[in-house]
Amino acid sequence: MTLLFENLQKGIHINTKLLKLHINVIRRLFGLKSYDLSVTCLTNHEIAKLNAQYRGKKEPTDVLAFPFYENIKPGVLPSSTDVLDLGDIYLDMDEKLQSHRENCESKNENSCSNIKEDIKEKDLDAKMNNISFTDMQCVKDESGETSGNDKSDEKYCHPARKLSEAEITKLQKDVTCVSDFKRNKLEKEAQKNWDLFYKRNTTKFFKDRHWTKREFDELCPMDVQTGRRTVLEVGCGVGNFIWPLLQEDQSLFFYACDFSPRAVQFVKDNPNFDPSRCCAFQCDLTSDDLRVTVPHDSVDVVSMIFVLSAIHPQKMESALSNIIKVMKPGGSLLFRDYGLYDYAMLRFAPGHKLSENFYVRQDGTRAYYFTTDKVLELAGNSGFDLLESQCEYIQRETINKKEDLCVPRIFVQGKFVKPRST
Numbered sequence: 001m002t003l004l005f006e007n008l009q010k011g012i013h014i015n016t017k018l019l020k021l022h023i024n025v026i027r028r029l030f031g032l033k034s035y036d037l038s039v040t041c042l043t044n045h046e047i048a049k050l051n052a053q054y055r056g057k058k059e060p061t062d063v064l065a066f067p068f069y070e071n072i073k074p075g076v077l078p079s080s081t082d083v084l085d086l087g088d089i090y091l092d093m094d095e096k097l098q099s100h101r102e103n104c105e106s107k108n109e110n111s112c113s114n115i116k117e118d119i120k121e122k123d124l125d126a127k128m129n130n131i132s133f134t135d136m137q138c139v140k141d142e143s144g145e146t147s148g149n150d151k152s153d154e155k156y157c158h159p160a161r162k163l164s165e166a167e168i169t170k171l172q173k174d175v176t177c178v179s180d181f182k183r184n185k186l187e188k189e190a191q192k193n194w195d196l197f198y199k200r201n202t203t204k205f206f207k208d209r210h211w212t213k214r215e216f217d218e219l220c221p222m223d224v225q226t227g228r229r230t231v232l233e234v235g236c237g238v239g240n241f242i243w244p245l246l247q248e249d250q251s252l253f254f255y256a257c258d259f260s261p262r263a264v265q266f267v268k269d270n271p272n273f274d275p276s277r278c279c280a281f282q283c284d285l286t287s288d289d290l291r292v293t294v295p296h297d298s299v300d301v302v303s304m305i306f307v308l309s310a311i312h313p314q315k316m317e318s319a320l321s322n323i324i325k326v327m328k329p330g331g332s333l334l335f336r337d338y339g340l341y342d343y344a345m346l347r348f349a350p351g352h353k354l355s356e357n358f359y360v361r362q363d364g365t366r367a368y369y370f371t372t373d374k375v376l377e378l379a380g381n382s383g384f385d386l387l388e389s390q391c392e393y394i395q396r397e398t399i400n401k402k403e404d405l406c407v408p409r410i411f412v413q414g415k416f417v418k419p420r421s422t
């Protein structure tokens with residue numbers, strides 16, 4: 001259905017409308033109109049990097065195609081209508097320019113003055129036609145496979161939610177995880193996918209978080225004058241958590257960081273952004289030391305709202321260990337994230353499962369669905385004082401305006417305290 005087209009090179013002007021039209025014609029000709037496809041135009045240098053990363057070949061190549069389904073047999077489409085995704089295609093535009101020049105020389109043409117025009121019309125046309133049909137095939141869907149099913153309903157007991165028979169059956173059937181290749185690719189492209197998320201949705205996706213003071217006393221203005229209080233908002237997105245608090249409490253100073261450079265820029269461009277009260281910076285919590293920007297032991301309160309779920313389970317602990325280093329002893333990490341068997345988890349169609357409780361959305365961003373035990377275990381292993389901490393399931397309803405639905409949500413909410421002395 002969706003054609004995600006990106007032109008990440010500036011050297012060659014492209015008639016994007018024409019290119020998109022051609023791609024859509026090809027999709028229609030092959031009966032693949034309803035399949036998602038991503039096409040990206042790159043420079044020689046960028047495609048060489050991808051070629052080295054995914055195929056172990058250091059040189060550039062004219063086209064790279066990564067089918068969504070692997071081990072594909074030509075002519076076979078998925079047997080169900082679950083994930084209609086062809087995958088990603090990368091085009092090397094520099095190579096095209098080069099071959100066009102060579103073409104001109106061999107024809108003894110004096111000039112390539114119409115080069116841009118020719119490239120955008122003819123060569124792109126040829127390039128699209130060169131993408132073989134087999135590159136775009138899909139494997140038979142394997143969601144019918146039931147081996148490894150846990151037939152016991154006990155596994156599906158939940159303190160906050162009783163699952164229906166249909167929901168249990170759906171979870172039991174969804175045992176097939178996406179391939180290692182796809183999983184690695186999603187991990188490598190996690191930042192890109194979040195950045196694209198903000199490119200598509202700009203500041204319009206999440207609403208300002210007006211509930212935070214109600215849920216976390218730590219965010220309420222202090223009765224006694226305590227001077228400046230420092231809050232670090234990790235995975236801040238476009239700042240929806242920060243704006244209401246910044247306006248209401250003059251004593252707060254915010255550090256705000258996110259993976260996505262675009263999201264950070266949205267924070268800085270917001271009319272409420274005041275550099276004397278807010279420092280926004282780009283950072284990967286799993287690998288960039290927060291202490292480069294935020295002094296060691298300096299933060300009173302950290303907020304982490306729907307962020308840990310976006311991080312690979314094997315890297316969650318390193319993200320929390322990174323955070324605790326900048327917290328004051330006795331400081332709190334305020335946490336809310338998706339809970340096990342949340343409405344959104346039960347809606348995933350087969351083909352989206354990455355590992356136990358970890359799923360990929362259509363746009364490549366990922367979500368983990370936590371049990372309270374899992375969050376407590378991660379917090380304990382990262383050095384938080386579990387005796388002083390709290391963690392619970394909470395149930396909320398959210399309105400899905402698009403589908404005119406009021407849906408029950410399950411979140412895990414907690415407060416984790418850094419030990420006062422070590």
Ligand SMILES: C[S@@+](CC[C@H](N)C(=O)[O-])C[C@H]1O[C@@H](n2cnc3c(N)ncnc32)[C@H](O)[C@@H]1O
Nearest residue numbers: 194206235236237258259260284285305306310
């Ligand atoms: C679901 S959004 C939540 C945004 C914001 N906390 C809110 O509640 O509106 C998850 C955010 O986590 C960020 N994120 C994901 N992985 C990250 C990482 N490794 N380091 C820093 N931020 C990350 C994403 O860029 C995204 O903005």
